[in-house]
Amino acid sequence: MATVDDKKIIFSMVGVSKTIQQNQKQILKNIYLSFYYGAKIGIIGLNGAGKSTLMKIIAGLETQYQGQVVFAPGYSVGYLPQDPQLDPTKTVKEVVQEGVQHVVDTLKEFEEINLKFGMPEYYEDPEKMDKLFARQAELQDIIDATDAWNLDNRLERAMEW
Numbered sequence: 001m002a003t004v005d006d007k008k009i010i011f012s013m014v015g016v017s018k019t020i021q022q023n024q025k026q027i028l029k030n031i032y033l034s035f036y037y038g039a040k041i042g043i044i045g046l047n048g049a050g051k052s053t054l055m056k057i058i059a060g061l062e063t064q065y066q067g068q069v070v071f072a073p074g075y076s077v078g079y080l081p082q083d084p085q086l087d088p089t090k091t092v093k094e095v096v097q098e099g100v101q102h103v104v105d106t107l108k109e110f111e112e113i114n115l116k117f118g119m120p121e122y123y124e125d126p127e128k129m130d131k132l133f134a135r136q137a138e139l140q141d142i143i144d145a146t147d148a149w150n151l152d153n154r155l156e157r158a159m160e161w
């Protein structure tokens with residue numbers, strides 16, 4: 001259903017230009033653009049055309065430019081960089097494992113539940129058993145959806161490439 005917000009402009013760039021100080025190279029020249037609320041926008045251009053620079057200006061990471069960047073009140077920007085900053089003290093495998101920690105935790109909880117099924121404290125208490133079954137079903141869905149059973153295999157395979 002169409003709402004007022006559909007035609008609301010939440011972001012504008014007004015006459016933005018950018019010149020690299022060191023070599024006086026002009027990367028962006030007099031850019032005007034506006035985003036509607038809810039719009040999905042792609043920026044297309046050759047390598048070095050200035051896409052990343054434009055995004056960094058939108059994100060507020062690049063502040064050396066001429067012109068204006070305007071957000072409607074109440075709106076802000078999130079930025080997902082192309083080259084993420086990785087922790088230099090960690091190995092690649094550690095970084096990847098951290099990223100899948102939630103999957104590892106899910107597998108661990110699943111195994112803990114399986115152990116509990118064999119404990120009198122649980123199997124002698126129907127209420128506790130019901131809770132275990134319910135939680136097990138939830139975890140099973142998460143595990144299936146993320147192909148978590150194969151996580152170790154997938155990490156090992158990725159490391160060999």
Ligand SMILES: Nc1ncnc2c1ncn2[C@@H]1O[C@H](COP(=O)(O)OP(=O)(O)O)[C@@H](O)[C@H]1O
Nearest residue numbers: 020022027045046047048049050051052053054
């Ligand atoms: N900090 C910088 N110093 C010097 N040149 C830069 C800097 N950032 C970008 N450039 C130059 O500006 C141009 C646009 O870069 P960029 O925005 O990364 O383009 P794109 O993302 O479209 O490939 C390129 O020629 C690049 O070499």
Ligand SMILES: [Mg+2]
Nearest residue numbers: 048051052053
């Ligand atoms: Mg780029």
